[in-house]
Amino acid sequence: MGEHSADVAPKGKAAPRRTSIGGRRNPASASAILEAAEAILSETGLAGFSIEAVARRAGAGKPTIYRWWPNRSALLMDVYARQKETVLRVDTGTLEGDLVELLTRLFAFWRDTPAGATFRSIIAEAQSDPASLAALQSFLADRRAYVGEVVARGIARGDLPPKADLPSLVELIFGFAWMRLLTGDIAAPDADHVPDALPARVRLLLRGAAATA
Amino acid sequence: MGEHSADVAPKGKAAPRRTSIGGRRNPASASAILEAAEAILSETGLAGFSIEAVARRAGAGKPTIYRWWPNRSALLMDVYARQKETVLRVDTGTLEGDLVELLTRLFAFWRDTPAGATFRSIIAEAQSDPASLAALQSFLADRRAYVGEVVARGIARGDLPPKADLPSLVELIFGFAWMRLLTGDIAAPDADHVPDALPARVRLLLRGAAATA
Structure with missing residues (x-):
């Protein structure tokens, strides 16, 4: 180049x-x-x-x-960002339902289209190329803002208290999704095509480890 | 090769x-x-x-x-696994303290030694090489088991109820740490060298988004 x-x-x-x-x-x-x-x-x-x-x-x-x-890598990033637009539009009526649905769709999108391989390649490239890392960080900030809106809607509806820690919740959601993608663990084993243990992960994020007893 | x-x-x-x-x-x-x-x-x-x-x-x-x-990549994985052994030994007396300390040490280890660059390179390589991915998955399973023991000790001490969702907690901790590493977000900005917002992330995992108000 x-x-x-x-x-x-x-x-x-x-x-x-x-x-x-x-x-x-x-x-x-x-x-x-x-x-x-x-x-x-x-x-x-x-x-x-x-x-x-x-x-x-x-x-x-x-x-x-x-x-x-x-x-x-920059071109891949833009292609990927374009494709993903439609995946994130969820509205199930509850925050827990929205987050499970959003992650289920995201994993299906990664699994069933070239998007998963594309995004894995983008993340890999960002580990040795600072320009790719900057593009990835900026993309991630956009997506976090979008998921932040989904959570804010849940707060407005009373699913979470007004002072809930939205940044922590959003960051932990993305960390979970990324690690599943990067370890190839996004298969959908159950009848509803919900990836393994996904609802349990969302429940823990909303209610805490202490409350899942 | x-x-x-x-x-x-x-x-x-x-x-x-x-x-x-x-x-x-x-x-x-x-x-x-x-x-x-x-x-x-x-x-x-x-x-x-x-x-x-x-x-x-x-x-x-x-x-x-x-x-x-x-x-x-396989040799790097073994070097990395060896170096990391000492980092994870924490015992602050509370589960919340242990997890904050463990992540703080892990981020310092990634930031202040070649380990961070090494692990980023291992994860990147695993995205296009199935043998590297298998080695990474096996390493991750080992490390999750270790953090699982830290959590189990917290449960034995009464910091969490006996039926707390340990697998969800452990997976979400690793997802958080990986994403921070892969986006280059492991700096330690405060006086105690605790990375940005780390205690808030641990609190959310233990108490849930609903309880952080």
């Missing part, structure tokens, strides 16, 4: 653009590139996913792609 | 040996190799860590190392 560094904006300017579409990107081309990337990912998986393949499929030049996404 | 495959035992036999020293390994050589690996890791970090460098330092042949550890 070194040969494309001339196309990449200075670090300080590029960072905020990396996790959201729009701004100074040409919307038509950006969405054509993301659609091409998504199609390649679902057809061939990560193995066939490269900036070159995406450029060919989108009918775009590689320099165009590198101008908006500094590397493969 | 393909050229060494003749030295590697059949998969079914190699797997149980990968995460523990002993069995049919020659103890003297195995421990010399692990010591050499540990020394290289703390002097040069992951960048200088290779089977070749470890062999040179230990005065061992590369085939000898490959006979016991099929790849760099």
Whole structure:
């Protein structure tokens, strides 16, 4: 990727653009590139996913792609963020139900589409590449904010007291989901397709270890 | 590593040996190799860590190392598992205190030694290499069992009811720690060197989101 560094904006300017579409990107081309990337990912998986393949499929030049996404990992992050949008919309009527449903859907999304392999690869890449880590942190902040809204709705409904520790709850939910993904433990063994022990984990988060007796 | 495959035992036999020293390994050589690996890791970090460098330092042949550890990642896993032993011995008198202390020490260990970078690299490698994932799962099961004992001691002391959901508690603790490590969020900002919001996370796990008001 070194040969494309001339196309990449200075670090300080590029960072905020990396996790959201729009701004100074040409919307038509950006969405054509993301659609091409998504199609390649679902057809061939990560193995066939490269900036070159995406450029060919989108009918775009590689320099165009590198101008908006500094590397493969940043492009993957945007494709992943786009796909996940629909998964998180839950409304079962209770906070406990919402969290179980949300995690069940998330695990199914990871398990049944290329998204799980994609996100594992994004997290892996972030362990050695600071730019990928920054993009991942920013994505995670967005998603935590969304789950924070689900919890806030539960608080408004009286499912939790107004002063419940929302940041702790949200962080522990994401930690649980990530570890399950990263250890390959997202299978859905029961008749309702709810992953192993998931409702128990949600119950503990809401009621505490002391209350689960 | 393909050229060494003749030295590697059949998969079914190699797997149980990968995460523990002993069995049919020659103890003297195995421990010399692990010591050499540990020394290289703390002097040069992951960048200088290779089977070749470890062999040179230990005065061992590369085939000898490959006979016991099929790849760099398996050797890293054993070095990491050895280093961590001392970190987890906590006994503050309360379960809440033990868990805060255990996580504080773990984060310091990850932050202040090469162990954090090592473990991030192990987790990253496990995302594309099934043998590394199997070794990681087995290591994780061991560590969960140990933290399970800390929790069981708390139950015996009456800090939690006898029927508390120990598996949920232990899994959520590890998920929290992993996510902090993988997002680079293990800094210790306060005067007691306790990482950000760590006591709040432990409190939520023990008392539940509903009780933290």
